[in-house]
Amino acid sequence: xxxxxxxxxxxxxxxxxxxxxxxxxxxxxxxxxxxxxxxxxxxxxxxxxxxxxxxxxxxxxxxxxxxxxxxxxxxxxxxxxxxxxxxxxxxxxxxxxxxxxxxxxxxxxxxxx
Amino acid sequence: xxxxxxxxxxxxxxxxxxxxxxxxxxxxxxxxxxxxxxxxxxxxxxxxxxxxxxxxxxxxxxxxxxxxxxxxxxxxxxxxxxxxxxxxxxxxxxxxxxxxxxxxxxxxxxxxxxx
Numbered sequence: 001x002x003x004x005x006x007x008x009x010x011x012x013x014x015x016x017x018x019x020x021x022x023x024x025x026x027x028x029x030x031x032x033x034x035x036x037x038x039x040x041x042x043x044x045x046x047x048x049x050x051x052x053x054x055x056x057x058x059x060x061x062x063x064x065x066x067x068x069x070x071x072x073x074x075x076x077x078x079x080x081x082x083x084x085x086x087x088x089x090x091x092x093x094x095x096x097x098x099x100x101x102x103x104x105x106x107x108x109x110x111x112x113x
Numbered sequence: 114x115x116x117x118x119x120x121x122x123x124x125x126x127x128x129x130x131x132x133x134x135x136x137x138x139x140x141x142x143x144x145x146x147x148x149x150x151x152x153x154x155x156x157x158x159x160x161x162x163x164x165x166x167x168x169x170x171x172x173x174x175x176x177x178x179x180x181x182x183x184x185x186x187x188x189x190x191x192x193x194x195x196x197x198x199x200x201x202x203x204x205x206x207x208x209x210x211x212x213x214x215x216x217x218x219x220x221x222x223x224x225x226x227x228x
Contacts, residue, residue, distance in 0.1 A: 042219035
């Protein structure tokens with residue numbers, strides 16, 4: 001069974017601080033996605049990383065895919081209250097005719113003004 | 114971006130009744146849709162994969178006779194929770210796969226409360 005471990009599970013910081021969320025697995029994934037989910041809503045895709053070692057930037061968010069495609073990190077610079085939410089990583093592994101997403105348990109981020 | 118809608122956004126029903134949840138891809142065709150369940154403060158758990166024109170594939174431990182899935186067109190999949198019980202109360206989220214790629218677009222979810 002493929003598992004994705006996310007850490008930390010909870011994170012409460014002040015506005016302006018930097019933070020990093022980690023997503024680790026012992027399995028190799030074809031690609032990895034990061035989502036942000038707000039209470040009562042569905043997840044919204046932030047980014048997909050495909051190549052080992054790939055780094056993608058989305059404004060103040062930096063996503064990195066590990067060289068071995070087993071892990072990923074999300075770094076937020078100068079966090080703002082609007083960044084508050086549940087961040088989920090999801091591994092993609094095509095097996096058979098279609099791909100399924102394997103979700104981590106999520107990191108609940110709270111940014112206080 | 115791709116838009117996926119769900120209806121209803123929330124529903125309260127009595128124990129023993131059935132509830133149907135719709136998932137629509139509004140601006141693209143989706144041959145594959147997925148149904149997830151999310152308990153409070155937990156991550157998404159895949160329940161089943163819905164393929165247009167064929168039977169759904171259920172994950173281990175998910176009762177196919179209790180959670181009926183119908184993917185009748187390329188833009189609509191429905192999940193019917195039959196004979197609902199309080200333990201079925203949860204947040205149900207669908208997603209649609211756009212084209213043959215791996216990106217899924219999620220609906221806003223449906224909050225089901227069974228009393």
